[in-house]
Amino acid sequence: GAGVSQTPSNKVTEKGKYVELRCDPISGHTALYWYRQSLGQGPEFLIYFQGTGAADDSGLPNDRFFAVRPEGSVSTLKIQRTERGDSAVYLCASSPAGTAYNEQFFGPGTRLTVL
Amino acid sequence: GENVEQHPSTLSVQEGDSAVIKCTYSDSASNYFPWYKQELGKRPQLIIDIRSNVGEKKDQRIAVTLNKTAKHFSLHITETQPEDSAVYFCAARVTGGGNKLTFGTGTQLKVEL
Numbered sequence: 185g186a187g188v189s190q191t192p193s194n195k196v197t198e199k200g201k202y203v204e205l206r207c208d209p210i211s212g213h214t215a216l217y218w219y220r221q222s223l224g225q226g227p228e229f230l231i232y233f234q235g236t237g238a239a240d241d242s243g244l245p246n247d248r249f250f251a252v253r254p255e256g257s258v259s260t261l262k263i264q265r266t267e268r269g270d271s272a273v274y275l276c277a278s279s280p281a282g283t284a285y286n287e288q289f290f291g292p293g294t295r296l297t298v299l
Numbered sequence: 300g301e302n303v304e305q306h307p308s309t310l311s312v313q314e315g316d317s318a319v320i321k322c323t324y325s326d327s328a329s330n331y332f333p334w335y336k337q338e339l340g341k342r343p344q345l346i347i348d349i350r351s352n353v354g355e356k357k358d359q360r361i362a363v364t365l366n367k368t369a370k371h372f373s374l375h376i377t378e379t380q381p382e383d384s385a386v387y388f389c390a391a392r393v394t395g396g397g398n399k400l401t402f403g404t405g406t407q408l409k410v411e412l
Contacts, residue, residue, distance in 0.1 A: 226388045226402030290342040
């Protein structure tokens with residue numbers, strides 16, 4: 185149906201709180217990616233799922249960040265003990281398969297603000 | 300890891316003129332180079348991409364060139380229109396480096412009437 189969707193579109197939280205960001209990929213897309221985009225910068229890779237498993241989590245900045253995709257569709261990015269430096273737009277993307285040349289379709293992002 | 304540099308950071312052109320945005324990459328194993336357009340508050344959208352076995356690709360007013368020896372690639376937009384105004388990002392993917400894209404820092408293109 186529609187493209188990649190993300191909820192919430194905006195999230196404001198206080199320093200130290202826990203947040204969850206959700207991504208609904210395009211139906212049938214097996215590959216799912218999370219990126220983080222700070223103001224004036226390009227998207228920065230966080231983690232990549234192929235199916236249910238994290239194929240590459242080398243971009244997660246530290247152990248406060250964790251992501252899951254239990255049924256190979258919806259994914260949740262979880263951030264513990266949020267810090268002001270976590271404020272950014274978190275983008276999710278999906279592609280038909282985890283191959284080199286498949287287009288990554290991006291969602292609208294979740295703007296996270298940590299006060 | 301891969302590092303992608305993008306220039307210029309801002310570019311202003313008159314409607315109808317051409318615009319060129321340049322990127323360089325560091326890892327010679329990179330084999331896929333997409334370009335994304337991002338309008339204010341919107342999601343990035345792929346506008347064109349090129350694989351490492353091709354030197355040039357064109358799609359209507361948009362073209363991309365790749366120089367593997369010099370490790371740089373460029374986006375060319377001809378006959379610019381006001382709706383071309385947006386931020387453009389180049390990206391690179393490394394062979395065997397998973398499927399993650401490494402993005403440049405973006406170019407704010409403004410097409411003036």
